[in-house]
Amino acid sequence: MSQQKPAAGMESKCPITSALEVFGDKWSLVILRDIFFKGKNHYREFLASPEGISTNILASRLKKLEAEGLIDKRPDEANLSSYLYTLTDKGKNLLPLLLEIVKWSARYNPQPHAGDNIIAGAPARLLERYEEDREQLIEEVLGALE
Amino acid sequence: MSQQKPAAGMESKCPITSALEVFGDKWSLVILRDIFFKGKNHYREFLASPEGISTNILASRLKKLEAEGLIDKRPDEANLSSYLYTLTDKGKNLLPLLLEIVKWSARYNPQPHAGDNIIAGAPARLLERYEEDREQLIEEVLGALE
DNA sequence: ACTCCCACTTGTGTTTTGCAAGTGCTTGCG
């Protein structure tokens, strides 16, 4: 079920192409960002993101991300009528990629000033730390997910 | 500063969202990959990639990438009826991001064996070098673009 | 002048996405 294999008879693909098949769409990385940097875990929280993902697209993306093994879905013990979406190791290992995106974007697509989230709100400090001590920053962000 | 709610039509965007608006589609990174790793520079070369991009989509992506300042378009001095598409500095600085994708993909989406391109063909060696001496690898790939 | 090659554009059908509304299960409350 969680096994990912190249379809039979399929041309072998380059790493970039196969990665794009997993998260190379408009919404997957936004969802992962919400988990990594905003501490979101619920369907309703992803829906509330300012980008405004549609309910059907969100549902299908969560299903796909789970099928690809990037996230796990389980009942929320604290609220039995809802579910928790959390990163698997495979998903967590996308953090360096996300940080490279933030780094590039901070350099070339500077934003005026944003409010209430770690990456939009404090990219400069985050990136400073990224340059200084990348590994520890990664550990720290991952630690905050628990 | 005061926290700013996303006002109608003018919400401040996070670095990830704004980056995805630039290259977060099915084809942009494939085109950039062709330039970075396959040394391609012509419309017809991008068209010949095994992924099979459509002519209209390729044209629109090249236009968009140029508009975003990731690539330059200029006449090919060696063949005046065609154009060269080359990376700008802004585009070149996406290399670390591409390499992170390759790294993640090599780890979690392993490919059997591929033929004739640097990343699909020799990801292991490339990534070994990435771990050992990231900066020099980046310099080297960029140097090969000249 | 005629034919290639080249970088596109145009037209048409299909797939993906966006939006609004609805569904079914669960929970809290009188």
Next chain:
DNA sequence: CGCAAGCACTTGCAAAACACAAGTGGGAGT
């Protein structure tokens, strides 16, 4: 219990993006 409210979706339909095939116009070669 009965009922409303919250939750995670699903469904139906319109709009947009995309794939595919064909065509266009300019330049170069012969």
